[in-house]
Amino acid sequence: MNATQYDPFQWKDFLLHKRFFMPRESLVSPKTKIFTIGSCFAQELRLVMIKRGYSVYPDYSSVSFDKNTQIFDKIPDERDFIAHYDTFSILQEFEASFEIWKGRESGFWKVTNRYANELLQQNLVFQDPYRKMCYATSKNLLAKMSDNITQRIREGIEQADLYVITLGLTEVWKHRSTKKYLCRPPDTGYGGGTGCADLHLSTFAENHVNLTQVIELIRTHYPHKKIVISVSPVSLDRTWRRDVDVYTANLESKSILRSVAGQVCREHSGVFYFPSYEMATVLGLDTFEKDGRHVKPEFAELVVTNFLSIFS
Numbered sequence: 001m002n003a004t005q006y007d008p009f010q011w012k013d014f015l016l017h018k019r020f021f022m023p024r025e026s027l028v029s030p031k032t033k034i035f036t037i038g039s040c041f042a043q044e045l046r047l048v049m050i051k052r053g054y055s056v057y058p059d060y061s062s063v064s065f066d067k068n069t070q071i072f073d074k075i076p077d078e079r080d081f082i083a084h085y086d087t088f089s090i091l092q093e094f095e096a097s098f099e100i101w102k103g104r105e106s107g108f109w110k111v112t113n114r115y116a117n118e119l120l121q122q123n124l125v126f127q128d129p130y131r132k133m134c135y136a137t138s139k140n141l142l143a144k145m146s147d148n149i150t151q152r153i154r155e156g157i158e159q160a161d162l163y164v165i166t167l168g169l170t171e172v173w174k175h176r177s178t179k180k181y182l183c184r185p186p187d188t189g190y191g192g193g194t195g196c197a198d199l200h201l202s203t204f205a206e207n208h209v210n211l212t213q214v215i216e217l218i219r220t221h222y223p224h225k226k227i228v229i230s231v232s233p234v235s236l237d238r239t240w241r242r243d244v245d246v247y248t249a250n251l252e253s254k255s256i257l258r259s260v261a262g263q264v265c266r267e268h269s270g271v272f273y274f275p276s277y278e279m280a281t282v283l284g285l286d287t288f289e290k291d292g293r294h295v296k297p298e299f300a301e302l303v304v305t306n307f308l309s310i311f312s
Contacts, residue, residue: 018283020275020306027162027226027272027311033057035160036081037090039168041232041276043081044300045307052304057156065145071119071135071190072145082132085168087210087260088181088202092130094217097154104130105143107178111135114191127192129175129182135190163218163227166276167257170207171240171249173197185240199240207260215268227271228311229261233280235293274310276303 007013008021028034033055036042049056061080065072073082084090095101111117111125116135126142128134131149136142157163173182175197186193215227231254239249254277265273279302280287280295287299 020278022275022310025226025272025311027228028308029312030054032162033160035156035163036166037084037093037163038166038230039085039232039234040083041168041230041234041295042164042166043079043083044295044297045164045166045276045304046081048297048300048304052308057160058153059156060149060152063145063148063152065148066141069120069137069141070145071116071133072149073131073133082183083168084132084183086170086172086181086202087167087207087214087257088172089130089183090165091210091214092180093150093153094157094214096150097157098217098221100217101180103178103180104128104146105139107175107180108139108142109193109196111190111192114187116190116192119190125192129186129193129197130180132183133189135192157218157221161225163225164230165211165214165227166230166232167207167211167261168232168234169236170202170253170256171236172200172202174200201241202256204256204259207256208263211260211264212267215264215271219268225270227268228274228307229265229271230274231258231261231277233277233287233295237293272311274307279303279306 006017008019030053034049035057036046046056060082061076063072063075084093092101096104107130108126108128111127112123116125116127117123120135120137122137125135125137126139128142128146134142134146136145173185175182182197186197218225218227236246236250236253239246241249258277261273265271280299285299287295289296
């Protein structure tokens with residue numbers, strides 16, 4: 001179909017063909033090393049990229065820990081990726097990797113009478129709340145594992161040619177004592193942190209600042225590396241708000257993040273947007289699993305196929 005038959009800038013043509021228009025950019029080759037960070041949707045994309053032979057970072061599976069005394073999410077038994085759902089936790093990872101933030105251990109908290117205690121068979125364990133489900137039987141063991149994770153992330157940042165960042169949500173939890181941000185709500189996962197953090201409904205301005213700082217950190221150290229930003233189509237599992245339902249809260253959250261992504265891509269050269277969220281919600285595909293939230297593997301395959309088509 002030639003350009004005169006299909007005009008992607010007119011609604012009637014888009015409605016008829018449902019084809020997204022993006023200027024082609026040469027970002028990916030078979031040898032490109034790709035760093036992924038963000039929501040659980042990033043894990044789906046990562047799995048497809050690995051299957052297609054790409055080198056993908058961070059290499060979380062190489063983190064050394066003792067399952068008898070330490071828990072690192074469900075790695076390596078069920079997955080090789082930990083999610084960072086919001087721009088706050090994503091920024092903190094880059095700040096830790098570039099040694100801007102060094103106070104992680106001050107935010108560790110004690111966990112008792114939770115599933116983590118049962119798993120580690122200890123009445124008292126400790127949690128690093130800044131990453132998803134990280135526990136140990138002592139602060140020293142937790143600090144050692146956390147440092148190891150930071151090292152793997154730092155290595156991924158250094159080795160990658162391209163960064164893919166997927167944005168998940170805007171409802172975040174702020175540590176009451178350190179004022180840093182948790183990776184997920186307190187007392188979820190394997191438990192811990194009841195009463196230790198407060199819900200914060202983050203704004204466009206805050207998320208814009210966070211993502212801008214991530215881009216500037218990358219640019220300061222690696223000025224020629226490229227960045228792709230996408231918004232995850234995976235919906236909120238629940239909202240912690242009490243003024244709206246989960247559907248409305250999810251739509252507001254995704255709208256903020258989509259607006260932020262568009263703004264930073266306009267403001268920074270070498271930063272590109274990829275419409276994963278739009279593909280999931282507009283194309284009328286059988287996108288989601290039975291839970292109505294997580295995407296099917298076939299959709300992740302389609303996203304990666306289109307991603308490579310645009311950026312190869």
